[in-house]
Amino acid sequence: MSWLDGMVDEGEVASQEQRLDRTTDRLAPGAFTGALSTIGPGLLRGAIEAGRTVQTTALQLGSAAIESDLSMGASYFPEFEDGQVQAQREFGEGEARRIGEETAKSVMDLRPDPTEVGMVGQILGEAAAVLPRAVAGTFAAGPVGAAVAAGAPAGYSGKQVAMAEGIDETTATLKGLIDASTVGVGAVMPAARFVGPVIGDAAIAVGANVGLGMTGRGATGALLESNGYHLQAEQYKAMDGTAILTDAVLGAAFFGIGRAGMRRPTTEHVDAALTERTIQHADVDTAPGAPINPRSAVAHQDALRTAIDQLQRGEPVVLPESIHSAQFLRAADESPVAAPSRDMALATARQDLEPTVRLELEQEAAGILPNVRDVKTELASIGRSLDALDDSFKARAKEFQQQGQGRKRAEQSAREAIEAERLELNDRQTSLNDALNGNRSAELARAELAALNRGETPNRLQDRMDVRADAIAKGFERSPLAAGVAEGNTKLTMAQIARQEITRILDDIERAEPTLQAKPLEIGVPRQAGKPDVVAAEGAKPATDAGHPATDTQESASAPGKAATDPEIAVADEILARAEDMQLPTGATDADGNAVTVSARELLAQADADIQAAHQDARGFAAAAACFLQRGF
Incomplete structure (x- = not known):
């Protein structure tokens, strides 16, 4: 039909196309076009985004751990590093780049095409990608889990897709953070419970999610526009109708998921x-x-x-x-850690030190001279040359005179030549002696290495083993701090701790200044006076009954004096006077929720006052009982 088409005038063809309003553009899809076909790809896209995000995170954490181990090993053995850290870093970056490229390709293939899928299909596709992982995160870790499960994959896929479209990594990273923040905050927002009624709270949650979406799109567009990506920025409009409806649907879904995961117990x-x-x-x-x-x-x-x-x-x-x-099984007491025996400590020390000592011996044994006889022959020759230097003075002076120098000048030149040759021979002799000493150390190291191979302990290893064994045995001894912590874990009361401290201080005082033990005096009983003409001492009370002699004020006053001079009480008072005041919790709390504490000094003072009051009450009770027994009322 090409010959028939050629017979039609081109102007006629253009006129007919203009009349029929023909166009090469594709027809715009309807609202429900391809709606159901986006659910499956959306579910798959959400699973891929979540799985690749977890995979990339695990890869980065594992690579960082391996790099840390390699760096630590290189700090001890620099010669074995040989670029391993850099190689591991490049491997991790390469794998992360490969996973990102695969993620971007999968997401771009599975997301709905706006030219083929209607508005409902786009909303269903986005919901199918986000909501399942949000539900899983809610049941796994509550609202925070929903935010992470919904936002993190969205941010990661957004970054990778942006890089695949030609955006630089920094801008793509910022875009991914915006996407992750928008989706994550929208998922966790229902946990805020803005108002009491469910309908009002749902409306606020949906409106807030729509506002978040508009803000996120506006921020993304501004970011791309500021960095020179004008075509990509046109795709992110704050007032995009389809995107606003999508945010509203996701907000309602997030609200339902959040309320379902936060049901209060009945x-x-x-x-x-x-x-x-x-x-x-x-x-x-x-x-x-x-x-x-x-x-x-x-x-x-x-x-x-x-x-x-x-x-x-x-x-x-x-x-x-x-x-x-x-019968019941009670918790056994904590068994003390048994220190190892001397033989066990030595065996452990040998196991720790033998590789290091073997390496040192092998390095020293490598310095054995192959021609010791030649070195000794050269040393003997140098010794003879040094001895003959002074005898060659006249011959050297005569040689310099023959060269045209005067006598004094020739003698001076001869002395200088002798000194220079002596210095050179001494240096050579020192180097040869050092070589022989090194050879002697190498022979000794070879012998110790052979002894080590036979299972014996050379002297060099024995000394270091003793030091290491002492350190191992000492490591099982508790330091003062550890002993104090262990004692504190036994839950001793303050009285027990104070009693132990007082006993320790008194023992120290006793060792420093032994106390003289008083012996009782044997004093006979005084005779009874014939008549009571003896004047009572000052402050004494007269006897009211034959069976009740007068009380002596000195004896009555000795009780508080004795209490004041009691060494334990004196030491306790001295300790409390020097120590800082201690605040003890009462178990109650104030209006702000803070623990109520009282001063230890105040408690002790109150206890002393209660004791004194109890002594007074006891005397009153005794007097009342005696009065009742005597008089009957």
């Missing part, structure tokens, strides 16, 4: 949990240990129930006989 759930905890406390926590058999467990439960019933009836507690035959 009263029945709380009561059931409290009942279960009470039963566990009664059956397990109050037991003296783990029962060895069911009979012991039942005996403990029966004894506890019987004791509670008896206390409620006001009866004395009488435990049943079955509890006495019950």
Whole structure:
């Protein structure tokens, strides 16, 4: 038909196309065009984004750990580094680049094409990609898990797709952060619970997610525009209708997911949990240990129930006989760490030091001279030359005179030549002696290496083994700080700690200045006076009854004096006077939730006042009892 087409005038063809309004552009898809076909690719795209994000994160963490290990090994053995850290870094970067390129290709192939898929299909495709992983993150870790599961893959795929479209890595990274923040914050926003009613809270959540989407698109467009990517920036419009509807649908879905994952427990759930905890406390926590058999467990439960019933009836507690035959496994005391024996410490020290000593011996043994006889012959020759230097003075002076120098000048030149030759011979002699000494050390190292191969312990290793063994044995000894922590873990009371400290201080004082022990004096009983004409001492009370002699004020005053001069109390007062005041918690809290504390000094002062009041009350009770016994009222 080409010959027939050629017969038609081109102007006629153009006129007909203009009349029929023909165009080469494709028809715009309808709202529901290809809607259902985007769900499957959307699910696959979401799974790929999540999986590749996890894979890249694991790769980077593993590569960083390997690089750290290689760097640490290179710090100890620099000769074995040989570019391993750089090679590992390049391998990690290459793998991450490969995964990113594959992710970008998969995402670009699976996301819906706006020229072929309608608005509903685009919304369903985006929802299918984001919502399943958001649900999984919510049930795994709550709202935070939903934010991470929804936002992190979106940000990673956004960065990789941007780099695949020709955007530089820095700009792509910033774009990915914007995408991750927008989706992640939108997923976690329902946890805020802005208002009480569900409808109002849902409306706020949906509107906030739409606002986030508009902000994210505006920020992305501004970022691309500022960096010179004008064509890409045109794709991100804040008022894009399809994107706004997508954000609204995702916001409603996020709200539903968040409310489903944050359901408050009902009263029945709380009561059931409290009942279960009470039963566990009664059956397990109050037991003296783990029962060895069911009979012991039942005996403990029966004894506890019987004791509670008896206390409620006001009866004395009488435990049943079955509890006495019950057996429980109690927690064993912490077994002290046993220090190794001397032989074990030496064996461990040999195992630690033998590789290092072997390496040192091998390096020293490599310095053996192959021609020791020639070195010794040369040394003997140098010695003879040094001895003959002074005898060659006249001959050297005569040679310089023959060269035209005067006598004094020739003698001076001869002395200078002799000194220069002596210095050169001495240097050579020193170097040869050093070589012989090194050869001697190498021979000794070879012998020690042979002894080490035979299982023997050379002297060089023995000294270092002793030092290392002492360090190993000392490592099992508790330092003062560790001993204090261990003692504190025993939950000693303040009284026990103070008593131990006072005993230690008194022992130190006793060792420094031994106390003289007083011996009692044997004094006879004084005779009874014939008549009471003796004047009572000042401050003494007259006797009111024959059976009750007068009390001496000195004896009565000796009680507080004795308490004041008691060495334990004096030392305790001295310790408290020098130490800083201690704030003890009372177990209560103030209005702000802070723990209420009291001063230890105030508590001690209050305890002293209570003791004195108790002594006064005791005297009053004794007087009242005596009065009642004597007079009957």
